[in-house]
Amino acid sequence: MSERLKPEPLPRRDFLGLAGLWSAAVAIGGSLIGMSRLPKPSVLPEAGRRFRIGRPEDFPDGTEEILTAEKVLVRSGPQGIAAISLVCTHLGCIVSRESAGFGCPCHGSAFGQNGEVGGGPAPRGLRWLEVSRGVDGRLVVDADREVAPGTWCQV
Ligand code: FES
Known part of the structure; x- marks a missing residue:
């Protein structure tokens, strides 16, 4: 060479x-x-989660109940019954109920009384979940079906 x-x-x-x-x-x-990837929620709802939460009379008007295992807050009012997911839309931590609404302990997102974003890294508000009545008259929450905030199940 x-x-x-x-x-x-x-x-x-x-x-x-x-x-x-x-x-x-x-x-x-x-x-x-x-x-x-930051603007998108990093956590997707779990698949196939429908669960019974009780009878309508178990939720008196004007009350709220946190179902810890289901990660849902059930709210009862004159409009009916509503379910708000307690899973933070940022990275999936469980938010806690506070006087001003909801707060996420992980990165400080704040949500209003109806789950709307008030601050922090969460890209969107807490999910409202579909509530319906089962054939046995008990209320059923479908964690796969999100409804518009302010949607109540008439009971
Ligand atoms: S997981 Fe809630 S603010 Fe990050």
């Missing part, structure tokens, strides 16, 4: 420059992918 066809060795300074450029490109690319 002639001397002209042999590749010249890459000078060390050029090699370090290229390695730095590639590292910066990978870091910027990873950051952009991560940032593009």
Whole structure:
């Protein structure tokens, strides 16, 4: 092989420059992918969750009851019965009931009395879930079916 066809060795300074450029490109690319996911809720509702919560008379007018296992707040009023999910729409922590509404202990999202976002990283308000009456007259919450905030089940 002639001397002209042999590749010249890459000078060390050029090699370090290229390695730095590639590292910066990978870091910027990873950051952009991560940032593009921020506006979307990171937690999707669990699949196939329908559960009975009791009879309408178990929820007197003007009361609220937190069903811890189901992660739902059941609210009763003159309009009927409503269920609000207690799963934070940011990363899925369980919010707690506070005098001003709901608060998330994980990253500080705040929600109003009806679950609307009041501050923090949560991208949207708490989910209102469909409430219906089963054939046996008991109330059924379907955690897969979100309804518009302010939707009540007439009882
Ligand atoms: S999980 Fe609720 S604010 Fe992050």
